[in-house]
Amino acid sequence: MAHIALATGFILILIGLYGALTNRNILRMIVSFTVADTGVNLVIVAVGYLRGRTAPILDATLPAAEAAARIIDPVPQALVLTAIVIGVGITALMLAYAYKLHETKGSLDIADYRELKW
Amino acid sequence: MSTIMLPMALLLAAAMIGAALVAIRGDSVPIAMLAAGLVSLLASVLFLLLAAPDVAMTEAAIGSGLTTFLFFFVLGRVRGDSKHD
Amino acid sequence: MIKRFTVLLLLAGVGTLFAGLLLGYSPDGELNATARYYADHTAPDIGAANIVTAIIVTYRGLDTLGEVTVLFLTAAIVGLVLARGRRRTRTEQRELPPSGELLTTGSRLLVPLILLLGVYVFVNGHLTPGGGFQGGAILASAILLMLLTDPLRRFSHRLISALESTSGLVFVGIGLLGVFFAGGFLDNRILPIGNLGSLFSAGVIPVIYSFIGLKVGAEFSSMLVSLSETEDS
Numbered sequence: 096m097a098h099i100a101l102a103t104g105f106i107l108i109l110i111g112l113y114g115a116l117t118n119r120n121i122l123r124m125i126v127s128f129t130v131a132d133t134g135v136n137l138v139i140v141a142v143g144y145l146r147g148r149t150a151p152i153l154d155a156t157l158p159a160a161e162a163a164a165r166i167i168d169p170v171p172q173a174l175v176l177t178a179i180v181i182g183v184g185i186t187a188l189m190l191a192y193a194y195k196l197h198e199t200k201g202s203l204d205i206a207d208y209r210e211l212k213w
Numbered sequence: 214m215s216t217i218m219l220p221m222a223l224l225l226a227a228a229m230i231g232a233a234l235v236a237i238r239g240d241s242v243p244i245a246m247l248a249a250g251l252v253s254l255l256a257s258v259l260f261l262l263l264a265a266p267d268v269a270m271t272e273a274a275i276g277s278g279l280t281t282f283l284f285f286f287v288l289g290r291v292r293g294d295s296k297h298d
Numbered sequence: 299m300i301k302r303f304t305v306l307l308l309l310a311g312v313g314t315l316f317a318g319l320l321l322g323y324s325p326d327g328e329l330n331a332t333a334r335y336y337a338d339h340t341a342p343d344i345g346a347a348n349i350v351t352a353i354i355v356t357y358r359g360l361d362t363l364g365e366v367t368v369l370f371l372t373a374a375i376v377g378l379v380l381a382r383g384r385r386r387t388r389t390e391q392r393e394l395p396p397s398g399e400l401l402t403t404g405s406r407l408l409v410p411l412i413l414l415l416g417v418y419v420f421v422n423g424h425l426t427p428g429g430g431f432q433g434g435a436i437l438a439s440a441i442l443l444m445l446l447t448d449p450l451r452r453f454s455h456r457l458i459s460a461l462e463s464t465s466g467l468v469f470v471g472i473g474l475l476g477v478f479f480a481g482g483f484l485d486n487r488i489l490p491i492g493n494l495g496s497l498f499s500a501g502v503i504p505v506i507y508s509f510i511g512l513k514v515g516a517e518f519s520s521m522l523v524s525l526s527e528t529e530d531s
Contacts (some may be wrong), residue, residue: 096324097323098320098323101320101323102320105313105316105317105319105320109312109313110310110314111308112309112312113305113309116305116308117302119307123336126366132517132528134478142323144325145325145326145329146325146389150427151348151349151350152347152348152349152426152427153340153341153347153348153349154347159340159341159342159494162337162338162340162341162349163329163337163338165335165348166329166337168326168329168333169333169336169337169349169350169353170328170332170333170336170353172350172392173353173358174349174356175349176354176431177354177361177362177365179431180365180367180369180514181365181368183518184368184369184372185372187371187372187373187376187521187525188376189374190377190525191375191376191379191525193378194379194525195379195380203505209393
């Protein structure tokens with residue numbers, strides 16, 4: 096399980112990176128970034144997974160005394176929860192700037208923006 | 214339990230990679246955005262298999278729902294403008 | 299051509315690194331020291347059934363404060379960048395097709411239910427999966443449904459920002475109360491811990507998470523509203 100998720104996460108990061116580097120449309124670059132973002136989250140959660148254990152939520156079937164022996168690592172989950180929320184914030188910012196760029200030049204092709212090229 | 218989970222995880226992984234390829238190389242931008250949303254949605258199912266229900270819920274609500282809508286809002290604006298100008 | 303080659307070279311390098319990591323990865327059999335501490339101490343010290351919530355709201359509460367601050371900044375910057383956009387007059391607007399009967403009636407039925415689900419998710423954040431961030435996103439999706447039904451509907455920015463800043467202030471205020479009445483900033487034990495698994499348990503965690511939920515919902519709604527208003531304002 097953990098290995099499948101890890102491998103998928105790594106492949107998603109690579110696909111996202113490739114897309115961000117080769118696409119010319121700014122919106123497509125942002126889409127590629129979100130794909131890579133999902134991959135990173137998948138990798139972090141997969142690292143916290145332990146075989147045959149259950150989610151870190153205590154209830155009648157999982158009393159507090161047995162928690163340490165039966166739950167998976169809760170820390171990566173807390174980290175990824177933060178990362179997802181921040182990720183959507185970053186995406187919203189990128190989209191707002193993309194819209195602004197389109198408004199100034201009427202184009203979303205990255206080749207039309209040469210001011211900072213050297 | 215785990216006998217079902219393993220093929221399911223493999224299937225999800227294959228579907229995610231396929232959707233990700235569509236997301237970066239698809240024909241049209243709206244399809245690419247939907248495919249990116251699909252990657253997030255499948256990832257949330259995979260999170261559930263990895264015993265992380267909190268993360269699964271966040272990814273489904275925020276990563277796949279809100280993000281896709283943000284993309285489409287901007288796409289609608291950009292398209293509408295191009296038609297106008 | 300050279301550019302494509304460089305990209306592939308870079309990807310091959312990163313891929314090799316990843317492959318090394320993947321092949322060398324062996325899952326732990328036991329929890330590490332930090333996770334073990336959280337697993338052992340959450341129930342007696344914090345009283346929250348959901349350990350992830352306990353970590354987010356109490357053990358790492360300061361990080362969450364920073365996180366909602368980042369979200370607030372994002373919403374503010376999105377509003378700032380888009381507010382300076384070209385303002386069209388009403389006559390210049392595109393003719394929008396009317397939203398269908400199904401969407402209009404459906405949203406009238408669904409919006410209160412979605413709001414209720416969002417509140418349920420963040421009030422029960424310490425017992426079940428979910429919490430402030432998920433609940434806030436669900437609240438924002440109710441706003442989104444209203445926007446889809448009537449794209450010209452105006453939401454009061456003043457109300458959204460008042461809700462946002464009030465919940466932020468209450469969050470920090472409860473955290474400061476923890477300094478005076480309990481062990482430190484954002485300590486949850488200023489209210490009794492209660493029974494593990496009941497709604498009124500885990501000290502102030504449900505209160506804090508509810509305000510985080512309202513704040514996050516207001517921030518996401520403000521992002522959506524400013525993105526959708528760019529053209530129609």
